[in-house]
Amino acid sequence: MNKDALEGLSEKIASQLAAAGAQSWLPAPVRPEPPGRPTAGALPAWAASAQPLSDVAPVRRSSGHPRNRPDYPAMVVAERQAAAGRGPSPFTAGSKEGAPRNAAARSPREVSIGVSNRHLHVSERDFATLFGAGKSPTAQRAISQPGQFAAIETVAVAGPSGRIEGVRIVGPARGQTQLELSPADGRTLGIQAPVMVSGRLEGSTGGVAIEGPAGKVTLASGVIVAQRHLHVAPADAKQLGVADGDVVAVECGPAGRRVTLHDVVVRMGPAHATEMHLDTDEANAAQVGSGDRAQVVAVARGGRPSSRRRPLVTERDVVRMAARGEVVAAGGPYLLTPAARDRAKALGVWRETP
Ligand SMILES: [Zn+2]
Numbered sequence: 001m002n003k004d005a006l007e008g009l010s011e012k013i014a015s016q017l018a019a020a021g022a023q024s025w026l027p028a029p030v031r032p033e034p035p036g037r038p039t040a041g042a043l044p045a046w047a048a049s050a051q052p053l054s055d056v057a058p059v060r061r062s063s064g065h066p067r068n069r070p071d072y073p074a075m076v077v078a079e080r081q082a083a084a085g086r087g088p089s090p091f092t093a094g095s096k097e098g099a100p101r102n103a104a105a106r107s108p109r110e111v112s113i114g115v116s117n118r119h120l121h122v123s124e125r126d127f128a129t130l131f132g133a134g135k136s137p138t139a140q141r142a143i144s145q146p147g148q149f150a151a152i153e154t155v156a157v158a159g160p161s162g163r164i165e166g167v168r169i170v171g172p173a174r175g176q177t178q179l180e181l182s183p184a185d186g187r188t189l190g191i192q193a194p195v196m197v198s199g200r201l202e203g204s205t206g207g208v209a210i211e212g213p214a215g216k217v218t219l220a221s222g223v224i225v226a227q228r229h230l231h232v233a234p235a236d237a238k239q240l241g242v243a244d245g246d247v248v249a250v251e252c253g254p255a256g257r258r259v260t261l262h263d264v265v266v267r268m269g270p271a272h273a274t275e276m277h278l279d280t281d282e283a284n285a286a287q288v289g290s291g292d293r294a295q296v297v298a299v300a301r302g303g304r305p306s307s308r309r310r311p312l313v314t315e316r317d318v319v320r321m322a323a324r325g326e327v328v329a330a331g332g333p334y335l336l337t338p339a340a341r342d343r344a345k346a347l348g349v350w351r352e353t354p
Pocket residue numbers: 229231277
């Protein structure tokens with residue numbers, strides 16, 4: 001059948017159907033019948049509103065399937081392997097032998113961890129008592145902080161309930177003898193040493209005897225658990241976004257033992273190399289060791305939150321303050337609503353200066 005014959009046939013069929021009374025020989029569009037009969041009052045099953053949302057707009061959840069999640073364990077393993085190379089901190093390169101400076105590959109707020117075992121800073125006089133007149137600490141190896149060293153000499157420390165041998169002396173000699181312990185060491189000795197910033201010994205405890213080959217020193221004070229701290233070299237301060245006296249929070253540890261350490265005191269100065277110092281208890285809790293990395297995650301300026309929010313004082317507060325005999329001052333440690341200001345003026349308790 002050729003094209004002309006086909007068209008002819010179509011016309012013939014159309015005219016036959018028209019003659020039979022049909023409106024059109026083309027079938028009218030028909031909405032498909034819904035499956036089942038809708039019950040009275042219920043939305044028909046085929047209404048879009050009755051469909052589950054995922055049918056209407058399929059949802060792709062970013063975290064729905066494990067393959068969409070970052071592989072945190074693998075990231076942590078990679079990071080720990082980098083640390084296990086014992087490469088120096090990008091901030092302390094030069095103070096330790098090891099891999100070249102590689103700051104670009106690291107987060108700008110990353111610092112190296114140094115774990116401090118129990119140790120003794122000793123005054124010249126006490127050292128002479130312990131090791132003999134005229135003697136001074138002999139350097140065995142340099143430690144991360146410039147000018148300081150682990151000495152060859154060790155002492156024994158005896159407390160009310162226990163004794164610890166082989167406590168390393170850290171030189172050079174200081175003005176005042178200071179014994180730094182972990183809380184677990186304190187329990188071994190039977191003393192409770194306060195957590196304090198190293199070097200500030202007001203309120204530190206005593207009650208232990210230091211025993212050297214030549215003599216014995218009983219400490220009435222100077223025993224502390226060192227407040228965890230972050231030494232910062234001035235050159236690194238800007239990158240870390242910290243200043244001397246700040247208190248920072250630092251995150252560290254492998255998956256499963258990851259911790260955020262709060263109250264890490266920043267100590268900055270030319271005699272400091274950038275490194276966070278933890279005691280052995282803290283390091284064990286977070287399962288980190290010297291050379292592992294940590295991340296500064298929050299900074300409080302000078303020990304106070306950086307965003308000091310002033311409370312809002314309302315008109316009602318002003319009435320209460322006036323009743324207590326207080327004055328309301330412009331520039332006080334609060335924010336005043338305009339109505340509060342007006343009320344304070346009306347009540348005669350307004351001052352233009354704080
Ligand atoms: Zn330190």
